[in-house]
Amino acid sequence: MSDYHFHWAMALRDLPALLQGSLVTLQLTILSMVIGVAVSVPLAVMRWQGSGIWSAVAGGWVDIARNTPVLLQVYAVYFGLGAYGLNVSSYMATLLAISFNNIGYLIEVFRGGLASVPRYQYISGRALGMSATQAYAWIVWPQLLRIVFYSVMTQMVWAMLNTSLGLLIGLRELAGAAQQAQSVNYRTLETFTMAAVLYYLMAKLLILGAERLYTRLYGRR
Amino acid sequence: MIEIRNVRKSFGETTILDGISLDVHQGELLCLIGGSGSGKSTLLQCINGLEPIQGGEIHVDGVDIRSKSVSINHLRRKIGMVFQQYEAFPHLTALENVALAPRVVARVPRRQALEDAHRHLAHVGLGDKAASYPRNLSGGQQQRLAIARALAMEPRYMLFDEVTSALDPELVAEVLDTMRTLKREGMTMVVVTHDMDFVRESADRVAFLSKGTICEIGSVQQVMLDPQTDIVRKFLSRRSSS
Numbered sequence: 001m002s003d004y005h006f007h008w009a010m011a012l013r014d015l016p017a018l019l020q021g022s023l024v025t026l027q028l029t030i031l032s033m034v035i036g037v038a039v040s041v042p043l044a045v046m047r048w049q050g051s052g053i054w055s056a057v058a059g060g061w062v063d064i065a066r067n068t069p070v071l072l073q074v075y076a077v078y079f080g081l082g083a084y085g086l087n088v089s090s091y092m093a094t095l096l097a098i099s100f101n102n103i104g105y106l107i108e109v110f111r112g113g114l115a116s117v118p119r120y121q122y123i124s125g126r127a128l129g130m131s132a133t134q135a136y137a138w139i140v141w142p143q144l145l146r147i148v149f150y151s152v153m154t155q156m157v158w159a160m161l162n163t164s165l166g167l168l169i170g171l172r173e174l175a176g177a178a179q180q181a182q183s184v185n186y187r188t189l190e191t192f193t194m195a196a197v198l199y200y201l202m203a204k205l206l207i208l209g210a211e212r213l214y215t216r217l218y219g220r221r
Numbered sequence: 222m223i224e225i226r227n228v229r230k231s232f233g234e235t236t237i238l239d240g241i242s243l244d245v246h247q248g249e250l251l252c253l254i255g256g257s258g259s260g261k262s263t264l265l266q267c268i269n270g271l272e273p274i275q276g277g278e279i280h281v282d283g284v285d286i287r288s289k290s291v292s293i294n295h296l297r298r299k300i301g302m303v304f305q306q307y308e309a310f311p312h313l314t315a316l317e318n319v320a321l322a323p324r325v326v327a328r329v330p331r332r333q334a335l336e337d338a339h340r341h342l343a344h345v346g347l348g349d350k351a352a353s354y355p356r357n358l359s360g361g362q363q364q365r366l367a368i369a370r371a372l373a374m375e376p377r378y379m380l381f382d383e384v385t386s387a388l389d390p391e392l393v394a395e396v397l398d399t400m401r402t403l404k405r406e407g408m409t410m411v412v413v414t415h416d417m418d419f420v421r422e423s424a425d426r427v428a429f430l431s432k433g434t435i436c437e438i439g440s441v442q443q444v445m446l447d448p449q450t451d452i453v454r455k456f457l458s459r460r461s462s463s
Binding site: 118120121123124125126127128129130131134138139142143146 | 298
């Protein structure tokens with residue numbers, strides 16, 4: 001048996017600080033996803049159409065974002081930009097790095113979605129006199145969003161868990177808040193367990209919310 | 222009137238249309254026939270600018286389709302098109318399928334567009350399917366839905382690109398019936414088809430394409446019953462024996 005004696009009462013005193021950190025985590029998650037979607041959608045369209053400079057940029061982005069550790073992406077923004085005299089806060093660095101990572105994955109998600117909507121759907125819209133933008137907006141995207149919905153949600157949970165890397169550059173998001181708290185209360189296991197439970201609950205909350213939204217938009221799966 | 226003059230089209234090194242000239246007169250049903258790869262479907266897609274042409278000219282009601290001053294999107298409202306693939310929009314009901322383009326492109330108010338859509342669905346015999354999603358419609362019904370959707374833009378011309386080729390045999394008749402109805406009502410139609418019975422019975426004129434050129438063009442009598450070239454004779458005898 002373990003010799004460790006749990007002292008929850010002591011750790012629980014730091015719960016408010018952890019909840020405070022959870023808010024930062026949620027905020028980073030949502031912002032990094034908003035940026036991720038906003039940037040990856042046009043890049044996915046370029047990449048899907050398959051030529052030109054922006055297609056190459058998208059291809060390179062996917063390649064780098066998905067084949068290097070997220071931790072190093074966080075360091076690259078925090079220390080890398082700093083080396084060029086652009087000092088960013090740990091909050092901003094985490095946001096940019098997680099957004100960068102999100103964009104890389106989401107480009108591929110949206111590109112796959114675009115490829116799975118039959119081309120004649122778009123052509124039919126154009127044949128009816130729609131502009132390219134109208135055909136995308138009214139015909140392609142509504143179908144595509146349904147296809148990619150769960151992949152985007154998975155990425156969102158992934159992004160939330162990845163924001164914990166902010167701890168390594170001194171950010172007080174949930175993991176950072178736990179790290180800080182346990183260095184004072186010495187209840188390491190209890191404090192990190194609480195953080196893990198909070199991460200778990202937030203992930204479940206995001207998934208539950210997504211499922212309800214999906215059912216509302218599209219009916220049962 | 223649609224005037225096609227010396228149209229050339231190629232994909233890379235491959236020439237698809239090699240100098241096609243052709244007029245489509247108001248109120249006529251013109252059938253384009255020929256083997257696969259003869260360029261007939263491509264010609265259809267050039268007429269409404271879905272495929273760019275590399276040479277020649279196409280005028281629709283006197284307007285050059287490549288004109289910079291007239292938007293191709295505006296021109297396409299005059300030219301309805303139905304494809305071989307069932308391309309009903311799966312995320313919309315039959316009614317919404319028909320009402321979408323009038324609302325988005327022609328900016329018809331929603332209520333008006335839905336009212337009109339009911340009328341167009343009834344026109345193609347789908348009056349009782351307004352609330353159905355495409356996945357609950359047969360192939361023939363989906364093709365009729367596609368026709369109603371094109372008609373909703375009140376086009377002057379209708380282009381049909383092998384619209385019965387992907388259908389189960391027992392569903393072909395209902396789609397052809399709908400096309401005959403349009404012809405009776407005076408719609409100008411260009412029909413790419415392999416259905417020689419339909420051509421014989423409904424076409425005002427027939428054009429036979431081979432390797433991107435028009436081999437023969439004329440009335441059904443001329444082209445189908447008294448072909449002048451070997452290639453057309455061979456094509457027709459193969460078709461009638463099968």
